[in-house]
Amino acid sequence: MSYGNLPALSSDSGLSRYLSEIRKFPMLQPEEEYLLAKAWADREDREAAHKMVTSHLRLAAKIAMGYRGYGLPVSEVISEANVGLMQAVKRFDPERGFRLATYAMWWIRAAIQEYILRSWSLVKMGTTAAQKKLFFNLRRAKSQINALEDGDLHPDAVAQIATKLNVPADEVVAMNRRLQGGGDQSLNAPVKSDGDATSEWQDWLADENADQAGDYAEREEMDARREILAEAMGGLTEREQRILTERRLQDDPATLEQLAEVYGVSRERIRQIEVRAFEKLQQRMKELAVDKGLLRAEPELEPVA
DSSP states (O other): OOOOSOOOOOSGGGHHHHHHHHTTSOOOOHHHHHHHHHHHHHHOOHHHHHHHHHTTHHHHHHHHHTTGGGSSOHHHHHHHHHHHHHHHHHHOOGGGSOOHHHHHHHHHHHHHHHHHHHHTGGGTOOOSHHHHHHHHHHHHHHHHTTOOOSSSOOHHHHHHHHHHHTOOHHHHHHHHHHHTTSOOOOTTSEEEEETTEEEEHHHHHSOOOOOHHHHHHHHHHHHHHHHHHHHHHTTSOHHHHHHHHHHHSSSSOOOHHHHHHHHTSOHHHHHHHHHHHHHHHHHHHHHHHHHTTSSOOOOOOOOOO
16 A cells, blocks of 8 residues: 655654645544545545545654654654554544544554664564563653663662563663663754744644644544443443453553463453453444444445335
């Protein structure tokens, strides 16, 4: 799947111009997004896919800015974010009842993180799920306990982070040393100066959508979807809720083996409960979304004479 005529970002020196250029693409209203997604899903309409991608380039750039502290060219991180966005558009199912932005965030982050891990491969970074979690969460954990000074962490800080992230203390020390070379940048650092016009990083970490009415509508829709999720979860048994939450709604999902041990059943039984609970949750959320006007009802088929 290829996309033509997308704004090009060749290097960090052209970042300011690129960011200004992608601002020009209009945001999509829910109904328009649904029709475009259906056009791509049903007949692979490339023009529809192109509109979905360009309307979300700002989202990809915003997420990419959050990974600027790993010592890698921001232009390349944004390019990887765009690859993740394209993959999200390719696989997006408008009938699931969620907006493309919600779905695309996961693909964008995954593409960026895979790129970062590949770029740090010389020190064999992120070979296990726990190491990947540590790699991408260490800075935040240090910030939360005010341990941002250079050099080795204090033993007490190491112990706190190891407990919080559920990793061995020696891995915290080793990872911190590996990450020392790529220091964080100030949010007030200029992206590019062009005469009197200066754009700072914080301008892009903030919400870049100037359409306040659209922002409010999107927040309102997200609140409604959270309510739908909570209401739909209420229709599951307590065991189904816990298993689904542990398997699909956590940053660090529990394994089948771990849950099998907790409930005293087989791995296969846990998998069956998870699949059944997820199907029930999807169906109920779809029904609630239709009731609240967030999703179209599927047309009923006319009986054959």
